[in-house]
Amino acid sequence: xxxxxxxxxxxxxxxxxxxxxxxxxxxxxxxxxxxxxxxxxxxxxxxxxxxxxxxxxxxxxxxxxxxxxxxxxxxxxxxxxxxxxxxxxxxxxxxxxxx
Amino acid sequence: xxxxxxxxxxxxxxxxxxxxxxxxxxxxxxxxxxxxxxxxxxxxxxxxxxxxxxxxxxxxxxxxxxxxxxxxxxxxxxxxxxxxxxxxxxxxxxxxxxx
DNA sequence: CCAACTCATAGCATCGACGCTATGGGCTGG
DNA sequence: CCAGCCCATAGCGTCGATGCTATGAGTTGG
Numbered sequence: 001x002x003x004x005x006x007x008x009x010x011x012x013x014x015x016x017x018x019x020x021x022x023x024x025x026x027x028x029x030x031x032x033x034x035x036x037x038x039x040x041x042x043x044x045x046x047x048x049x050x051x052x053x054x055x056x057x058x059x060x061x062x063x064x065x066x067x068x069x070x071x072x073x074x075x076x077x078x079x080x081x082x083x084x085x086x087x088x089x090x091x092x093x094x095x096x097x098x099x
Numbered sequence: 100x101x102x103x104x105x106x107x108x109x110x111x112x113x114x115x116x117x118x119x120x121x122x123x124x125x126x127x128x129x130x131x132x133x134x135x136x137x138x139x140x141x142x143x144x145x146x147x148x149x150x151x152x153x154x155x156x157x158x159x160x161x162x163x164x165x166x167x168x169x170x171x172x173x174x175x176x177x178x179x180x181x182x183x184x185x186x187x188x189x190x191x192x193x194x195x196x197x198x
Numbered sequence: 199c200c201a202a203c204t205c206a207t208a209g210c211a212t213c214g215a216c217g218c219t220a221t222g223g224g225c226t227g228g
Numbered sequence: 229c230c231a232g233c234c235c236a237t238a239g240c241g242t243c244g245a246t247g248c249t250a251t252g253a254g255t256t257g258g
Binding site: 047048049059060062063064066067069073 | 233234235236237238244245
């Protein structure tokens with residue numbers, strides 16, 4: 001990644017800063033989710049525009065999300081999940097112990 | 100629950116409205132997460148105030164969250180998870196197939 | 199009966215996520 | 229070479245989630 005984005009860079013820095021533990025985790029989560037959605041979308045052979053329509057949002061929103069531009073809201077995640085015909089799973093799980 | 104809250108009621112109505120599918124799902128998720136946190140907290144024998152301190156927020160925020168007053172942000176969920184020494188798990192999973 | 203603690207809300211300010219529209223660059227088929 | 233589609237951002241306005249502070253009700257111990 002060269003340096004196309006802006007927030008992409010900012011977020012990177014943020015994630016590098018010490019003490020930003022939780023913020024870091026959230027950003028990472030956002031990034032991974034974005035990635036996941038992208039793969040699912042491509043898997044279906046859809047364009048961002050198509051997914052956007054299906055999820056009731058705009059192409060720009062999808063792009064921003066996939067790129068990890070913001071920490072998504074549960075509402076949005078839910079919408080995307082539906083559009084992709086998936087189930088959104090959010091839960092607290094033990095750190096190391098059994099499940 | 101009589102009718103102590105305000106948003107509690109509003110949210111109820113919202114959830115009842117047709118076509119509010121995703122909003123409904125999000126609200127439900129919020130409610131369940133709130134419940135989960137409450138149980139975890141009580142399990143540790145902590146007061147909302149204690150958890151709030153541990154998670155870097157105020158008692159009111161914890162109360163609002165546990166009551167399902169708002170759809171929490173991933174950032175907040177992450178903070179709570181840490182405070183409770185748990186791991187926040189967010190993922191897209193198939194609707195019916197295996198987990 | 200009072201003090202102290204716990205939890206539920208209210209009210210207010212701020213910040214960030216989302217929605218929309220408009221571009222710009224990259225690719226591809228005519 | 230132009231038209232058309234795809235994706236990445238930029239800007240801007242709005243709304244909702246959080247944070248804080250201040251109460252009020254319910255409990256409990258002294």
